Amino acid sequence: MTPPSSSDATAALEERQQGSDSPKRIASRGLLDDTAIRRALMRIAHEIVERHDDLSDLYLVAIPNGGVPLGRMLVENIVSLTGSQVPMGILDTTLYRDDVLATGQRPPLRITEMPSSVDDRLVVLVEDVVNTGRTIRAAMDALMDFGRPRVVQVVALVDRGHRELPIKIDFVGKNIPTQPGESVKLLGRDGTLDGDLEVQLQWTALPDAAGSEAASDGKAG
Numbered sequence: 001m002t003p004p005s006s007s008d009a010t011a012a013l014e015e016r017q018q019g020s021d022s023p024k025r026i027a028s029r030g031l032l033d034d035t036a037i038r039r040a041l042m043r044i045a046h047e048i049v050e051r052h053d054d055l056s057d058l059y060l061v062a063i064p065n066g067g068v069p070l071g072r073m074l075v076e077n078i079v080s081l082t083g084s085q086v087p088m089g090i091l092d093t094t095l096y097r098d099d100v101l102a103t104g105q106r107p108p109l110r111i112t113e114m115p116s117s118v119d120d121r122l123v124v125l126v127e128d129v130v131n132t133g134r135t136i137r138a139a140m141d142a143l144m145d146f147g148r149p150r151v152v153q154v155v156a157l158v159d160r161g162h163r164e165l166p167i168k169i170d171f172v173g174k175n176i177p178t179q180p181g182e183s184v185k186l187l188g189r190d191g192t193l194d195g196d197l198e199v200q201l202q203w204t205a206l207p208d209a210a211g212s213e214a215a216s217d218g219k220a221g
Contacts, residue, residue, distance in 0.1 A: 027205035031176060031184070034196040037157065040173030041070060044155055045077035047171055052122065057150065059121040060088040063139050064110040066128025066186040069193045070157055074126060089114040089146075091125075093138035119147035124171075128186040129199075130156040133167030158199055160184045176201070 032040070049055065055078070062071030068090055075086045092110040125139050136154055143149065153170040160178045176184060182203045189196045 024204050024206055026202050028200045028202045030198055031201050032158075032174065032199035034189075034198065037070075037173070037197050037199065038073065040157060041073045042077050044171045044173060045074055045081060048074075048124065048155075049078060049081050055082060055084060055086070055122070057121045058086050059116075059118055059123050059149075060086060060126055061091050061114075061118070061123055061139070061143065062088060062126045063128075063135060064090055064092060065193060066157075067126040069197065070128060070155075070186075071126040074124075074155065087115055089116075089118075091139060091142055091146075093135055093142050096138035096141045098134060098138070114146050117147035118143060118149045120150045121147070123149040123152045124155055125152065126155045128156070129158045129160060129184045130154070130167070130169055131160050131162050131184075133163045133165040136167045137165050157186065158184050174199075179203075 048058075052058070058078070060071050060075060062068045071088050071090075075088050078084070078086050090111055090113040092112045094109050123143065125136065125143075127136060127139075130136060140152060143152065154168065155171040156169045157173040159169050159172045159175050161175070162178070178184060178201070182201060185200050185202055186193070187198050187200055188194065189198055
C-alpha cells in the first residue's frame with residue numbers, strides 16, 4: 001500500500017477542520033399538531049371534571065407564555081362540559097426562579113393577571129412543557145403571594161422527563177421522553193400563540209459529509 005503523501009494528509013486535515021467549523025442549525029420534528037393538542041386538552045378537561053365533584057372553587061392559573069393559550073382552551077372545555085364559568089389567572093414565575101441570581105442577569109418580566117385571591121381555592125397550574133420541574137416550583141412560590149390555596153394541581157401538555165425536583169404532574173397530555181440536547185417547544189404556526197399550535201422536538205444538527213443533517217435522530221418516543 002502506498003503511504004499517503006503530505007499533500008493528501010494536509011487535505012484530509014483541512015477537510016476535518018472545515019467539518020468541525022460547519023455552522024450549526026436547529027432541526028425539528030413535529031410531535032403534536034393543533035388537532036392533537038386540542039384533543040389532549042379536552043381529555044384533560046374531562047379528567048379534571050371527573051376527579052372533582054365540586055368545581056365551584058376551581059381556579060386555573062396559566063404560566064406564560066405557552067400555558068396561557070392552553071389555559072384558555074381548558075376553560076372553554078370545562079365550561080362546555082359543566083356550564084359553569086371558571087376563572088383563569090396568568091402568573092409570571094420569572095423572579096421566583098432559582099437561577100435568577102446564578103445567571104447574574106435580570107430576565108424580562110412577563111404578564112401577571114390574577115383576578116382574585118387563591119385562598120381556599122382548587123388551583124390548577126397550566127404549563128406547556130414540564131422538564132426539570134423548576135418552573136412549577138417557582139410558580140408554587142409565586143402563587144403563595146396571592147393567598148393560601150386549598151389544593152394545587154398541575155396540568156402539562158407535555159411531560160418530557162428529566163425531573164430535578166420532586167414535582168408531580170396531575171394531568172398530562174402526552175409523555176415524550178427526550179435525550180440530552182433535545183428540547184420540546186410549543187409554537188404557533190403563524191409565529192404567535194394566538195392561532196393554530198404545534199409541539200415540536202428540536203435539536204442541534206450539523207451537516208455530515210454527504211450534506212445531510214447529523215445529530216440527534218429526533219426519536220423522542
